[in-house]
Amino acid sequence: MISKSVCEQVLACALSRGGTFAEIFYEDSKNFSMRLRSGHIEAAGVSRPRGAGIRIYDNLRSIYVYTCDVTPEGLLRAAKKAAAAVTDSLGTGRDVRLCERAVTDIHPVRERTLDVPTDRRAQVLRAADAAARAVSPSITQVTASLLSREQHVLIANSDGLYTGDTRVYTRLLCSAVAGDGAQNQTGSENPGARMGFELFSERVNPEEVGRTAATSAVTMLSAPYCAAGEMPVVIAGGFGGVIFHEACGHSLEATSVAPGISEFSGKLGQQIAAPCVTAIDDGTMVGEWGSENIDDEGTPTTRLVLIENGVLKNYMVDRLNGLKMGMAPTGNARRESYAYAPTSRMRNTFIAPGTDDEEEMLRTMGDGLYAAKMGGGSVNPATGEFNFAVQEGYLVRDGKIVSPVRGASLIGRGSEILTRIDRVGRTMTMGQGMCGSLSGSVPTNVGQPTIRVSRLTVGGK
Amino acid sequence: MEIREFMDRVLTAAQAAGMEPAEVCASTSESFSVRVRLGEMEDYQVSDSLNVTLRGNLNGRIGTSSTQALDEESIDMLVRGVMESAQLVETEDQEEILPPEAAYASVCNFKPELQDVSAQEKIALAMEIDRLVSQADARVTPQHIVVASGAETFCLRNTLGLDLSHESNMIYAYAGAMAREGERTGTGMKLLWGYGLADVPAGEIANGAVREALDKLHAGKLASGVYPVVIRNSAMADLLTTFSGIFSADNAQKGLSLLAGREGQAIASACVTLMDDPLMPWGLGSCPFDREGAATRKKPVIENGVLATLLHNRRTAKKAGVRTTGNAAGGGRVAPSNFYLVPGEMDEAQMLSQMGDGLLITGVTGLHAGANAVSGDFSLLACGFEVKGGKPVRAVEQFTVAGNFYTLLEETLAVGSDLLFEGSPVGSPCVRVKQLSVAGE
Incomplete structure (x- = not known):
């Protein structure tokens, strides 16, 4: 770690030619990864990303310099490089006095993955592999990976903040291929948490993970292609929440709201969704994949209501965009690593439970698509155009599930889909993803109960 | 510690731990990027980074580990990491560590002159693209205008006499434009890249992004x-x-x-x-x-x-x-x-x-x-x-x-x-x- 006095010198150096704010983000991480494929562990290793990023606000402009050289000389060199880019001499030569702030860890780790004997770690992958292969002889390949990250950070800024945090993540990724020689289909299941190795004794059963991935692949192997067109769609919970994440969440990040790019810019207090929709971004959920103690600017994490009964209540705001928007930061500033300046990002983002009956929404939908499992997706925040892959879909005729279908995708505009949600179920579940944006790839949870959208364009052939 | 010295120390420590042979590869890179919009610089970023990876053969099994920190702790961590990794890996068909080949071709994708292009010149280019997009059409505004450059050196050495390195660099400029008319929105982008400012002409980049945004508007x-x-x-x-x-x-x-x-x-x-x-x-x-x-x-x-x-x-x-x-x-x-x-x-x-x-x-x-x-x-x-x-x-x-x-x-x-x-x-x-x-x- 870097001492308070070194941080004070570096921050003072950063502000020596002007600038209204300076910040140091230092990271020393230990990562472990292991991959099993064709029934054998084929790769395993540790890595140690370490470095520091120095940021200056030059009026409302962000200057960011990062380096792997974290010696006092290296940090001062980086601070000088950043200061050299300052154009506005406002606030020149500020003295910086730091005061340490302790962080309460609301996600205590009970078992460090790096301390677990290697054969127990390997056993997680072997269990997932064996369970997947037992599903069907048509499973031709299983890839299972264990990822563990232990990120130690130190954050200091010219407002006097000096604080630190340790973030521990553990994830099992399992992907199965079902094949008949002429064609392949895949299924995957990728649970993770802000937890240590206790993930596998408390929350995730590796065999269940392998089975789920394999069953999905086998189901899709015999499925015909999905027919294309506009139709009602019922989307199951868990990773189905990716639809809100892409179609709406990204457009509520200050990154697109502050410059007025988002289709939801200037719409606080307005009805932007059907009244049955309440959506929340919550960093406080214990041990969840997208949870935090503090964000990457040192702001304590929060639970933020984004949409309440269809009315837009809050944006997700980082410090710099907050200055541009005249709003307080909400604890949403995140970054992949020291190699990225932070910006507003989602944490655990979900549609809150509603009052509708899951069985009724299928029964009364007529002809359409039931999306049991979603793949990933993306959105253009300017136009709100989104697209999602349906990993496991089913054709619905007259309110009854008829057969699985493959190759379906969902497209539309965020503002449209929010108003077309006409059912929200009672049980919310979440799924884990890595969300990519300006500040890199960060762990986020998506979630929702089963919901129904009255009309969506379904791509297929 | 300098990178060459660090690589020497790592190879020596690997051999002392019984790895025969061992290989170390290091990539060092530097990057620059600037983002402007509507005549204002929004974001300015400069970096230098490195990554060192050790692979070693221990009793027929090959392990791997990597670090970004060039200190004593890392040398120890790399060696122990490879030992742990080699115990875990169980595939029989291993990647071998071999002596150098007799000859290597030569190919160039590094232009020394690009290293001399100043930050001011790159900022001026971004500003010019931004200006051209802003002035092209009343319905069009710039969304993200980025000029970025980078250079990387990759170095690969092993205990069997292999000692190779390769240097590369590049610059790119990108314009993202948005066209709005009433409720309709269209976005367009254009990216050009190369090894000098002549490869990334502002006019072509701005025009490309504007044309695509206007096309999509309707x-x-x-x-x-x-x-x-x-x-x-x-x-x-x-x-x-x-x-x-x-x-x-x-x-x-x-x-x-x-x-x-x-x-x-x-x-x-x-x-x-x-x-x-x-x-x-x-x-x-x-x-x-x-x-x-x-x-x-x-x-x-x-x-x-x-x-x-x-x-x-x-x-x-x-x-x-x-x-x-x-x-x-x-x-x-x-x-x-x-x-x-x-x-x-x-x-x-x-x-x-x-x-x-x-x-x-x-x-x-x-x-x-x-x-x-x-x-x-x-x-x-x-x-x-x-x-x-x-x-x-x-x-x-x-x-x-x-x-x-x-x-x-x-x-x-x-x-x-x-x-x-x-x-x-x-x-x-x-x-x-x-x-x-x-x-x-």
């Missing part, structure tokens, strides 16, 4: 159905990038590619020749050696429709009984270098007039989710133009285009002349395809 919906299709070069390169993994021998040997055992067979239309050329002058993916220190060479992967070879590293080559193609990418993986469809005779306009009626696809999005490299299936959000009588007559958007990449290779009717590498080592000309399924309205 885009309409497209009726669902099956359409004959021309895929624009940049969109085809995106598809080829996404599906490049099917040409990996590693994937094929592990049942993740349907091309396993298909060498010598026709897998594509006769007009398709797919090249991997690591020795292309000024190529983004150019390097005379691969991640295992094997010499690289130019070779067709598909030649006139026939699968000539898959891409190999030493391990997959040994298993298949062939010579490595020099495509080791680290971590046991195999990847292409400069990878492209060899261009044919006709430009996009000629391809459209040959097609007559159909669809020109100018962009596809959602590739990380809507395309499955194992099955070959894709179903992607797309935009483009409806084509009538050989001419683009109407911009269209908000439709999905679905197909299968293996089928697309078989049903390619012609490959265009406009080969483009859009800031990526994977490139393509436009291609004309028999048909793809569209879901619109």
Whole structure:
């Protein structure tokens, strides 16, 4: 770690030619990864990303310099490089006095993955592999990976903040291929948490993970292609929440709201969704994949209501965009690593439970698509155009599930889909993803109960 | 500690721990980027970074570990990390650590003059693009204007006398523009890259982004159905990038590619020749050696429709009984270098007039989710133009285009002349395809 006095010198150096704010983000991480494929562990290793990023606000402009050289000389060199880019001499030569702030860890780790004997770690992958292969002889390949990250950070800024945090993540990724020689289909299941190795004794059963991935692949192997067109769609919970994440969440990040790019810019207090929709971004959920103690600017994490009964209540705001928007930061500033300046990002983002009956929404939908499992997706925040892959879909005729279908995708505009949600179920579940944006790839949870959208364009052939 | 000294120390420590042989590779890089919008600099970023990876053979098993910190703790961590990793890894077909080859070709993708281009010049370029986009049309505003450059040195050494290094650099400039009229919004982008300011002219970048944004502003919906299709070069390169993994021998040997055992067979239309050329002058993916220190060479992967070879590293080559193609990418993986469809005779306009009626696809999005490299299936959000009588007559958007990449290779009717590498080592000309399924309205 870097001492308070070194941080004070570096921050003072950063502000020596002007600038209204300076910040140091230092990271020393230990990562472990292991991959099993064709029934054998084929790769395993540790890595140690370490470095520091120095940021200056030059009026409302962000200057960011990062380096792997974290010696006092290296940090001062980086601070000088950043200061050299300052154009506005406002606030020149500020003295910086730091005061340490302790962080309460609301996600205590009970078992460090790096301390677990290697054969127990390997056993997680072997269990997932064996369970997947037992599903069907048509499973031709299983890839299972264990990822563990232990990120130690130190954050200091010219407002006097000096604080630190340790973030521990553990994830099992399992992907199965079902094949008949002429064609392949895949299924995957990728649970993770802000937890240590206790993930596998408390929350995730590796065999269940392998089975789920394999069953999905086998189901899709015999499925015909999905027919294309506009139709009602019922989307199951868990990773189905990716639809809100892409179609709406990204457009509520200050990154697109502050410059007025988002289709939801200037719409606080307005009805932007059907009244049955309440959506929340919550960093406080214990041990969840997208949870935090503090964000990457040192702001304590929060639970933020984004949409309440269809009315837009809050944006997700980082410090710099907050200055541009005249709003307080909400604890949403995140970054992949020291190699990225932070910006507003989602944490655990979900549609809150509603009052509708899951069985009724299928029964009364007529002809359409039931999306049991979603793949990933993306959105253009300017136009709100989104697209999602349906990993496991089913054709619905007259309110009854008829057969699985493959190759379906969902497209539309965020503002449209929010108003077309006409059912929200009672049980919310979440799924884990890595969300990519300006500040890199960060762990986020998506979630929702089963919901129904009255009309969506379904791509297929 | 200096990097060369650190590498020496790591190799010595690895040998002392019983690793015979051991290999250390280091990449050091520096980068610059600036983002401007409406005459204001929004973001300025400078970096230097490094990464050092140790691989070592302990009693026939090879382990790996890596670090970004050049200190005593890291030397110890790297060595212990390799020992732990070597105990865990249980695949019998290991990647070998071998002495250097007799000779390596030389290829250049580093221009020393680019290192002398100042931050001020790059900022001025970004400002100029921003100004041109702002002034082009009252309906258009710049969204993100970025100018960025980077340089990287890759160094590979082992205890058997291998000592190789390669330097590369590049600059790119990008404009994202947004057009608005009433409730309608269209976005456009243009990226150019090269090795000096002359390769990234502001006018061409601004115009490209503005034109695309305006085109999309009036885009309409497209009726669902099956359409004959021309895929624009940049969109085809995106598809080829996404599906490049099917040409990996590693994937094929592990049942993740349907091309396993298909060498010598026709897998594509006769007009398709797919090249991997690591020795292309000024190529983004150019390097005379691969991640295992094997010499690289130019070779067709598909030649006139026939699968000539898959891409190999030493391990997959040994298993298949062939010579490595020099495509080791680290971590046991195999990847292409400069990878492209060899261009044919006709430009996009000629391809459209040959097609007559159909669809020109100018962009596809959602590739990380809507395309499955194992099955070959894709179903992607797309935009483009409806084509009538050989001419683009109407911009269209908000439709999905679905197909299968293996089928697309078989049903390619012609490959265009406009080969483009859009800031990526994977490139393509436009291609004309028999048909793809569209879901619109």
